[in-house]
Amino acid sequence: MTAVVLENGNVDTLAEEARLNKISNEEFKIWKKAVPTFYQHISTFKPSLQKHVTNQSKIQKTVAFTDKIFPDRTKGTLTTSVLLALGNDIYEIDVILPIGAHLTGQEASCKVEPQYEAFLKTFEQTKFEPKWRVDNNDTVAKLYYINSNDIKFVAVTNNGSVLWFKDEINTAVTSCLAEPQGASTAIKVNSDISNDLSTIVVVTTSTKESVSTSKIKIIDNVEKVGDEKRTILLNDSFVCETCKFLNGKDTIALCNNKSTIKLWDLNNTEDTPFLEFIDNTEGKLTSIGNSKIVSTLFATGSDNGIIKLWDLRSLSHDKKIEIGKDTESIREVALLSHFDEDPVSDIIFSPSSACKFVTVGRSGNVYHWDMEYLFSKGQDVDKDGKNSDDESIISSVLQAECLSFYHTGGFRRLRTDGSKKNTVACNSIIDDLVCTVDADDLLTVYIPFTARIASDSAN
Numbered sequence: 132m133t134a135v136v137l138e139n140g141n142v143d144t145l146a147e148e149a150r151l152n153k154i155s156n157e158e159f160k161i162w163k164k165a166v167p168t169f170y171q172h173i174s175t176f177k178p179s180l181q182k183h184v185t186n187q188s189k190i191q192k193t194v195a196f197t198d199k200i201f202p203d204r205t206k207g208t209l210t211t212s213v214l215l216a217l218g219n220d221i222y223e224i225d226v227i228l229p230i231g232a233h234l235t236g237q238e239a240s241c242k243v244e245p246q247y248e249a250f251l252k253t254f255e256q257t258k259f260e261p262k263w264r265v266d267n268n269d270t271v272a273k274l275y276y277i278n279s280n281d282i283k284f285v286a287v288t289n290n291g292s293v294l295w296f297k298d299e300i301n302t303a304v305t306s307c308l309a310e311p312q313g314a315s316t317a318i319k320v321n322s323d324i325s326n327d328l329s330t331i332v333v334v335t336t337s338t339k340e341s342v343s344t345s346k347i348k349i350i351d352n353v354e355k356v357g358d359e360k361r362t363i364l365l366n367d368s369f370v371c372e373t374c375k376f377l378n379g380k381d382t383i384a385l386c387n388n389k390s391t392i393k394l395w396d397l398n399n400t401e402d403t404p405f406l407e408f409i410d411n412t413e414g415k416l417t418s419i420g421n422s423k424i425v426s427t428l429f430a431t432g433s434d435n436g437i438i439k440l441w442d443l444r445s446l447s448h449d450k451k452i453e454i455g456k457d458t459e460s461i462r463e464v465a466l467l468s469h470f471d472e473d474p475v476s477d478i479i480f481s482p483s484s485a486c487k488f489v490t491v492g493r494s495g496n497v498y499h500w501d502m503e504y505l506f507s508k509g510q511d512v513d514k515d516g517k518n519s520d521d522e523s524i525i526s527s528v529l530q531a532e533c534l535s536f537y538h539t540g541g542f543r544r545l546r547t548d549g550s551k552k553n554t555v556a557c558n559s560i561i562d563d564l565v566c567t568v569d570a571d572d573l574l575t576v577y578i579p580f581t582a583r584i585a586s587d588s589a590n
Contacts, residue, residue, distance in 0.1 A: 173577035207243035216271035220261035291335035325380035413437035420478025424485040432475025482559040499536035536579035
């Protein structure tokens with residue numbers, strides 16, 4: 132199909148837009164042919180929030196599930212809750228599900244149809260006040276639900292401060308504050324918490340007059356909560372885009388804006404990374420996700436929608452690795468992709484499954500991946516990090532088999548800055564339960580229905 136041109140030689144923009152939309156729709160129909168889009172459950176909640184900010188739709192938001200589980204068999208419902216951070220305000224909001232979302236087997240059989248009416252009526256009439264607040268009007272960038280040692284959750288702010296909150300106290304009870312920065316200094320903050328919740332890493336990149344420096348802080352979250360266990364200063368203009376713990380709490384990985392991942396061994400006292408891993412073969416790297424079950428498994432995402440699954444053991448033999456050049460024997464465990472090259476904003480591994488993770492596109496769409504097909508075909512890695520089967524699975528087949536669900540919120544999820552990082556959360560108790568937050572504060576809570584339709588999977 133060619134562009135629609137008028138007699139004067141100009142392109143008819145409306146007709147051209149319609150033509151491109153038609154092409155995109157046809158491509159999408161082909162792309163999602165065998166991907167389930169039905170829901171086991173989906174509900175939306177629009178809380179009426181007591182606002183303390185202007186231009187609320189442009190304020191950064193982030194969500195995290197709590198471990199609240201309150202079943203009510205008489206009503207056939209299950210209540211859980213999410214933490215919602217809006218600017219420097221943090222809310223706890225109850226959401227309701229059918230009781231079968233949590234129970235399994237015979238326990239899941241409840242003859243009572245879910246009765247949502249009373250809950251929803253109360254929800255609509257409630258003016259939610261912030262339960263906690265961050266001082267100095269700093270913006271919350273990330274929430275980590277803890278519920279341990281009398282601490283409910285940890286908040287990391289946009290200036291690099293780390294704050295610990297209790298349930299009954301509305302201000303932070305412990306803090307590890309960021310160093311003051313000049314007014315002309317731009318700050319970028321990334322953070323992660325180890326799988327055992329014992330350690331927090333915060334990476335602050337400061338840029339002034341085009342010169343960037345990054346500082347890594349390793350912070351205690353158990354014995355001396357808030358204490359800096361270690362600080363590593365990077366002076367080589369390393370602009371950190373994301374950071375993650377790998378290999379339990381022993382290794383941290385930082386990805387910069389030039390598709391370079393550097394890894395530090397926290398058991399080593401040296402401040403230099405033990406591995407430099409470069410992969411710009413499929414666009415620029417934008418995100419890293421780490422498995423909560425398999426300590427050496429992680430994924431990278433790029434700005435052209437490519438997701439690669441890696442095993443740390445296959446990368447730890449050289450000081451520097453550049454994919455696509457002198458390391459042909461080193462390759463990803465799997466390669467997947469977003470529709471229409473949708474850039475990868477976030478990667479979140481399942482807290483309860485070794486095979487599942489979700490990726491979030493800049494569009495706000497959420498992709499659910501289940502790698503059981505890959506691992507069941509003998510493509511898992513051995514003790515040396517090598518594929519146990521020499522024959523790799525065709526990428527298109529892998530894509531069709533492993534993309535188990537596709538959630539789209541439509542154009543309402545679009546934001547002016549294009550960032551969807553930390554706007555999606557996975558529940559640690561209820562398998563496949565996901566919550567998303569939109570720019571207008573709408574919370575969407577859903578569980579995908581992942582069984583494939585026979586006629587689709589057969590084609």
